[in-house]
Amino acid sequence: MLNTNRYWIVIDFMKSSKLLILAAICLAACNQPDKKTETSKQTIDTTDATTTRTASIPTDKLIIPGKSIGQTALNDNGADVTRRLGRPDAGDAAMGKSLSIWYANHNSKGYQTMIYASRQMGTDDETSRVKQIRITSPWFITKDNVRVGSTLEQIEDLYRPQKTAWFKKDSKKFDIYQGEGIAFEIDNQQKCTAIMVFTPDIKPGATYLPFYDNLELY
Known part of the structure; x- marks a missing residue:
């Protein structure tokens, strides 16, 4: 005979696991760097390096x-x-x-x-x-x-x-x-x-x- 209490515990566990997985996916998506922003940062860093090199000549x-x-x-x-x-x-x-x-x-x-x-x-x-x-x-x-x-x-x-x-x-x-x-x-x-x-x-x-x-x- 099926243990009803155990059955519902399993169902609740599965639901909780799905919610945790969805939350992890959303969190990972939010942490992805914006490519446009990253490219802009690289451009700024390169420009700063050039300026520093020129300015560093005594x-x-x-x-x-x-x-x-x-x-x-x-x-x-x-x-x-x-x-x-x-x-x-x-x-x-x-x-x-x-x-x-x-x-x-x-x-x-x-x-x-x-x-x-x-x-x-x-x-x-x-x-x-x-x-x-x-x-x-x-x-x-x-x-x-x-x-x-x-x-x-x-x-x-x-x-x-x-x-x-x-x-x-x-x-x-x-x-x-x-x-x-x-x-x-x-x-x-x-x-x-x-x-x-x-x-x-x-x-x-x-x-x-x-x-x-x-x-x-x-």
């Missing part, structure tokens, strides 16, 4: 076209620059113009920092001002991650420079590509060997004359 190694390389800015007082960098290892000066060269570890075969400065003679302000800066060290870098050692392809994608001049050193030819406020020396392997910064109003060719004695224009 000012003393940042190249800014038309403005500065590291701590040296265009139109800085030349005397202040010399006090900061120390006495140049080489250079030349005449008629209110000067070219100063610093070598890494004072080794002439090391990386170079070259600064061309000039003064407006016969004016109220005859302070020697920085007009052009040239470096060969890959330690300096632009906000777009271009540095000495970057390829011409990378540089062309970012700066759209024009090939304006060339020179030879140790029987090797180097081309100069000029963008707005910045120029790049490129070797025969299509790699950057030096970067120059200058005021954007300087005409192609006139930019590099202080640095080379055998420059040829295209």
Whole structure:
């Protein structure tokens, strides 16, 4: 004979189990991430990472076209620059113009920092001002991650420079590509060997004359 009490207990248990299963399904559905929101979050995170990477470049190694390389800015007082960098290892000066060269570890075969400065003679302000800066060290870098050692392809994608001049050193030819406020020396392997910064109003060719004695224009 069927035990009625046991029968109803079984039925109640089955009903309770179904309710628990339905509740679990609803809870799982509520906890599913919204795909649109997740995608937006990924985009924000990526943007923040890019901003952080750019902002993380120390000012003393940042190249800014038309403005500065590291701590040296265009139109800085030349005397202040010399006090900061120390006495140049080489250079030349005449008629209110000067070219100063610093070598890494004072080794002439090391990386170079070259600064061309000039003064407006016969004016109220005859302070020697920085007009052009040239470096060969890959330690300096632009906000777009271009540095000495970057390829011409990378540089062309970012700066759209024009090939304006060339020179030879140790029987090797180097081309100069000029963008707005910045120029790049490129070797025969299509790699950057030096970067120059200058005021954007300087005409192609006139930019590099202080640095080379055998420059040829295209």
